[in-house]
Amino acid sequence: MYHHSLRQDVFIKEEYHYLNVPKVGTFTVYDSLDCTFECLGNPSCLSFNLAAYKGADGKLRCELLSSEKHSNPEEYKRNESFHHFSIKVGKNLYIDDYCTITSTCVANYKHHSFDYRCKEGFYGEFCEKVAKSCQEVYNQLTEKCRFAAVSDFILYRLNVTQLVTLLLDSKLVSVLCHFGNFG
Numbered sequence: 001m002y003h004h005s006l007r008q009d010v011f012i013k014e015e016y017h018y019l020n021v022p023k024v025g026t027f028t029v030y031d032s033l034d035c036t037f038e039c040l041g042n043p044s045c046l047s048f049n050l051a052a053y054k055g056a057d058g059k060l061r062c063e064l065l066s067s068e069k070h071s072n073p074e075e076y077k078r079n080e081s082f083h084h085f086s087i088k089v090g091k092n093l094y095i096d097d098y099c100t101i102t103s104t105c106v107a108n109y110k111h112h113s114f115d116y117r118c119k120e121g122f123y124g125e126f127c128e129k130v131a132k133s134c135q136e137v138y139n140q141l142t143e144k145c146r147f148a149a150v151s152d153f154i155l156y157r158l159n160v161t162q163l164v165t166l167l168l169d170s171k172l173v174s175v176l177c178h179f180g181n182f183g
Contacts, residue, residue, distance in 0.1 A: 011032075011036055011039075011047075011048075011085040011086065011087055012085065012086050012087075013032070013083055013084075013085055014083065014084045014085070014086065015052075015083050016052065016078055016079060016080055016082070016083065017069075017076060017077065017078055017079060017082070017083065017084040018049050018076075018077055018078075018079035018081070018082040018084060019047060019049060019065055019067070019068070019069050019072065019075055019076050019084050020075045020076075020077070021065050021066060021067040021072050021075055022065070022066045022067070023063050023064060023065060023066070024042055024044040024045055024064045024065065024066045025038065025042055025045070025063075025064035026061065026062065026063050026064070027061075027062045027064075028055070028057065028059040028060065028061060028062065029050075029059060029060050029062045030058075030059060030060070031060070032050055032060075032083075032085065034062070035048055035050050035060070035062035035064075035085070036048075036085070038062055038064060039064050039085075042064055044064075044066050045064040045065065045066070046065060046066065046067055046068045046087065047065045047067070047068040047069065047084065047085060047086045047087065048062060048063060048064050048065055048084075048085050049061075049062075049063040049065065049082045049083070049084050049085075050062050050063075050082065050083050050084075050085060051081060051082055051083075052080070052081055052082055052083055053081070063082075068086050068087070069084065069086055070104065070106060071106065073104070102118065102119055102122040102127040102128065102130075103116040103117060103118050103119055103122065103126070103127035104116075104117045104119065120164070120165045121164065121165025121166065121167070121172055123140045130165075130166075130167040130172070131164070131165075131166050131167065132166060132167050132168070133166065134164065134166070134175065134177030134178070134179070137164050137166070137177060137179070138177070138179045141179070160179050161176060161177070161178050161179070162176070162177055162179060163175070163176055163177075164177050
């Protein structure tokens with residue numbers, strides 16, 4: 001979603017990297033500032049790739065992108081032909097500094113910050129906790145539902161059997177848990 005306040009944000013240049021996601025526009029420009037303005041003028045643009053070297057016409061290829069590297073880390077790769085530009089999400093705050101092996105960080109451009117999306121088996125405000133039992137996973141799921149004011153109908157649907165990741169003997173292990181009251 002486009003927010004007019006993006007005009008106040010700064011793009012971070014990540015040299016020799018390329019994000020391979022759907023493009024919302026392709027232009028030839030004279031410099032990174034031209035590409036920045038093209039991106040800021042397009043409501044669907046969340047980041048852009050800019051050629052590292054000028055073509056025969058003295059211009060650079062500018063690719064406006066519909067996504068950003070934190071939502072598509074598998075598509076973000078080193079590339080000798082392009083630089084990638086992503087939006088800085090807060091004052092002196094770079095999203096990479098806070099992402100960990102326990103979470104994926106998702107940029108929240110509206111609030112100039114980011115949100116943690118916990119990887120399987122982890123929970124907590126910063127995904128710093130790991131469940132040690134099926135009961136702990138179930139308690140976390142029901143707490144999330146209650147915090148979000150989810151109806152009792154949804155809580156009833158938590159009566160399921162599900163494969164989860166638990167911390168057992170200092171190792172992450174996949175375990176089949178039976179959640180809820182099956183009696």
